[in-house]
């Protein structure tokens with residue numbers, strides 16, 4: 690597996706493409722517009738310049754990686770030579786199914802088509818292609834240049850093995866799921882901690898501040914669940930829960946009363962100046 694194609698140059702796609710290029714792969718990253726690609730390249734350049742300045746990478750490694758990385762809107766011209774595709778386009782099932790159907794027509798028959806989706810499972814995309822056994826989830830974490838975990842999920846053993854092997858060669862630590870489950874592993878555990886924190890709050894057991902403090906000081910979490918929900922955006926977790934409930938129908942997958950109230954009030958965390966905490970002073 691030599692040539693990588695990353696579809697979507699947003700928050701995840703740009704960094705995933707750079708992870709591949711840094712590991713020595715000829716990599717192409719595509720998006721819908723030149724503007725999106727220019728933003729991706731400029732954010733990668735400033736991030737990697739910072740890494741060089743801090744001594745985390747050498748200038749030569751970074752220059753070599755950029756030389757292996759192509760930014761283009763021409764999906765047709767590039768998919769035909771890809772050995773493995775990582776789709777990191779917007780989190781919409783219809784968009785992803787359309788991308789997979791197109792990739793299936795354009796990519797060589799041996800190519801593996803993966804999605805970086807956090808919620809959409811490969812079985813929801815596999816039947817949009819004529820190669821369902823070569824479709825898999827390859828789920829990186831944000832920021833992809835830093836986080837080591839990659840969750841891998843697929844129905845065909847050889848495909849899963851190939852993706853696991855690639856993840857290792859990218860310097861990541863693959864985690865293999867033996868069956869499909871919405872949310873996969875890491876985000877389910879994260880979600881369970883958040884749910885329990887909200888349960889304790891709703892029961893009046895302890896304050897937001899003290900529950901976060903317990904997680905930091907007793908469990909060694911870098912930040913408490915409420916701080917993290919405020920940072921990622923309370924609406925993100927809310928919509929993820931609704932999406933999970935739509936698949937499972939399990940009432941435990943519905944968003945909590947507290948989170949629903951915050952979303953309805955527009956208190957979405959740091960980005961709106963208020964969530965579980967207030968950030969008005971920082972603003």
Ligand SMILES: NC(=O)c1ccc[n+]([C@@H]2O[C@H](COP(=O)([O-])OP(=O)(O)OC[C@H]3O[C@@H](n4cnc5c(N)ncnc54)[C@H](O)[C@@H]3O)[C@@H](O)[C@H]2O)c1
Pocket residue numbers: 696697698699700701702719720721722725776777778779780781784788805806807808828829830831
């Ligand atoms: N942001 C995260 O923390 C995170 C973490 C892990 C996984 N993911 C997953 O990664 C994927 C991308 O998320 P993101 O945060 O990078 O989104 P983003 O909105 O930052 O980027 C998505 C990019 O895809 C492009 N795009 C949309 N339709 C396209 C198409 N048909 N062809 C090519 N490009 C297209 C958009 O122009 C945009 O640049 C999602 O599936 C998400 O679930 C996100």
